[in-house]
Structures are given as structure tokens and as C-alpha cells.
Amino acid sequence: MKQFISEISLETCGEGFTDLTNKINNWILKEEIEKGIISINTQHTSCSLIINENADPKVLEDLSTYFKSLVPEGGFQSHSTQNKFFPYKHSEEGLDDMPAHIKTALTCSSLSLSINKNKLVLGTWQAVYLWEHRYQKHFRKICLHAIGEHHKNQSPKA
Amino acid sequence: MKQFISEISLETCGEGFTDLTNKINNWILKEEIEKGIISINTQHTSCSLIINENADPKVLEDLSTYFKSLVPEGGFQSHSTQNKFFPYKHSEEGLDDMPAHIKTALTCSSLSLSINKNKLVLGTWQAVYLWEHRYQKHFRKICLHAIGEHHKNQSPKA
């Protein structure tokens, strides 16, 4: 059993989703990890990792619109307190910053996945996304750490 | 240290909770995993894995009712945009489909748990549930992948 660590660095295009599935699978192939457990983590507090539908892009649009409504800019109206408006206290870094921290708390920044036969064990309709919650583009780092067994090379070199 | 991989397949009864705790513990016993880390993953984007209360079934009823209200059918009213109604764009697969994807994003589809003394390390009131978000029953697959040590057999065979 061996350990494998790497980091994905990428620039997001502002709020929205970057599919990491191929990037992670390519790394698994390059490192020749046949079978193992992988821990995937963002190094940030205003973007998330989620596993969601890979086919219809409208799912991602709806996720985005829904979360913008659930976690509004500037502050929120509390329906349990006579519709009182609560402005965010942490507001120095922009209207989209505190909502980004809340969206991160509502989703995940850590995933533990299975690797088998040299790729992530995912369902037919699943993809692993980095979800950028800030409006501007940002550089993001994702840590990949796997523990597992090397590929059994079945094609002997001539 | 060894690796252990398996898959749980089950049919859900429509929206609601299936307790996986015994199924997972039985697999751990069968595989004789004494101590290790287990990665548990659904292969789907409209059901979740959650750890929640195992005693009073009213907790699960309340969770279900709350999430149905938080993520309504058909679309949602945005209180940050003059109560404007936003219908989901992804609507071809039924009224409960897009809400199921959102509920999956709001919860988890990946868990990393500890195994010790041949069972999951859980608190007294914790159970691991598969939470089906679709209204109809569905076949669901959950991947179990553990890395750890074999059971030290303390009962010598006669």
C-alpha cells in the first residue's frame, strides 16, 4: 500500500461549476493507482466540492439560482422574526463574500471517494464539481490524497 | 493492512430513510475488519447519506417535512427578489427531480467513518441512513470501501 499526494490548481470563471472528474481520473491513471481511498479537499472557504448530475447543464443552473435565493446578498429576511432584515456583519470583502461562506457550510469542502480499476467509483450520472461561490474568477487549489495499491501492469513492454 | 470493497444494492420505498447501520456492520463482521477507515458513497444524484438520530422516528419525519418545505416542488419563491417565482429549468423528469438534486447538494453523498473493534464508531444515538429524495421507489447502489486490518481471531478452532 502506498500514498499519493498532489494538488490541482485552477482558475474558476466566477460563480459556477468546474467539472474535476477527468482531472482526478487522469491523475489516478498517471500515478497508476489501481485501488484505494481518495480524500479530496478544497483549500478555501468560499467554494465547495459537490457530486451532482453530469448530463443536463440545467441542473447546475437551477442549483446556482436556488442557492442564490436561499443565501441572499447583503443579508437575509428572517421569517421567524417578523420579517426582520439581518445584514451580514462580515461585509468588507463584498456582497458575495459572506453568502459564499454560508454556501460552503451548506455543502461540503471534503470528499472521501473510492478508486477501483484505476478510476473513481462514481455512478453513471455523477460528476465531481468544484463550485465557485464568488462572482469574480479565483485561483483555487484542491488537495488530492490517496492511499492504495499500484496498478498491476498487464501489458508487458516488448 | 488490506483493502475491502463491496456494494450494497437496495430498493427504497420512495421518499424517506433506510437505516444502513446494520448492513454495514454485518459486512464489516463478514470481512473481519478489526480496525480501519471506511469510505461510503452513493452512486446517485437524487439521494443522500446522512448520520442522524436513531431513536425517535419523529426526527426523521420532521427532517423530511422540513426539507420538502425548504426545497419546494416545481420552483421556489425568492424573498430577495420581490417574491418572484423561479420555476426549475430542469423539469423533464418530474416535480420531485430537481428538488432531489438540490437536497443531495444540501446534504452529503460521501461519508468517511472509523471502524474499531469490528464495527462502525458511532455515538449512542447515531445511525447511517440512505435518504431517498424521489417520490417513487428506486434501486440504489452504495459503495463500501475500507482500508484496515483483519480481525485478530481470538477463538482458536478446536
Next chain:
Amino acid sequence: MKQFISEISLETCGEGFTDLTNKINNWILKEEIEKGIISINTQHTSCSLIINENADPKVLEDLSTYFKSLVPEGGFQSHSTQNKFFPYKHSEEGLDDMPAHIKTALTCSSLSLSINKNKLVLGTWQAVYLWEHRYQKHFRKICLHAIGEHHKNQSPKA
């Protein structure tokens, strides 16, 4: 490769955040884990583990206020059902109990993180928090389980 298991026990101060980062890093140092994967889990269903901003305490205040509004005491008003009020059915353990279970479901009780160079791999602004959702102080147990390699001791004893 070795396994390392331990438990953090602490008393929370009621609803709010306890930074676990140093406690976990101290344990990693004491156990001399140079590189590995760690699974961190609460043993409870009314508190969470989250990774969020470590610098401005107002972020934690806003998180707390937002979640109290999102998951009100006593029950919730459903905007998809003519503002009908749904009291929680699970109400025997106090006004803050069912909201605590819901907040746990909306966040995480399980994290999988990377250890490298004898500490958690975290971004500059990230901390690991235990988020107590109950109003009163509670004793909480967090399980730490790592698989990895021992520290390569570079300072030979005289």
C-alpha cells in the same frame, strides 16, 4: 503504514464554534504522523464539523444568525403551502433540539482530510470547527482515525 485512533472530549459553551485545528494538529505531532489520511467524526446528532474562515469572528456570528433564521425554533412556515406553520413533531427535548438535528443534516458530521509534513493540509484561511447547535453546554466526543506513515525523525538524539 500504521493506524492511529484517538478521541477528543470537550465541553462546548452552548451554541457556537470550537476551533479544533490545534487540538488535531497537536495529536498528529504527538503521534508523529508524517503523512496520511484522517477521518474525523462527531459522535452526536446535534452538532457538526465544518471547515470555515479562521480570521474574522464575524463570519462565525453571521453563520450562526443565518442558520438560526433558516431553521427556526418550534417549527417553520412553509412558503410553498400558503404560509402554513408546521410545528416540529419531535419537541420533547426542547425548542432547540429538532433545529439542531436539521442543522446537522444541512452541514457535516464526517470529514476526511489530508495530513502532510506532520499537520493537516488546510488553506491559509481554513479552520476545522465543532459547531454546537444546542443552546446549553454539552460534552462532545470527536473520533480521530488516521492511516499513514510515521514521522521520519531527522534530529538524531545525542
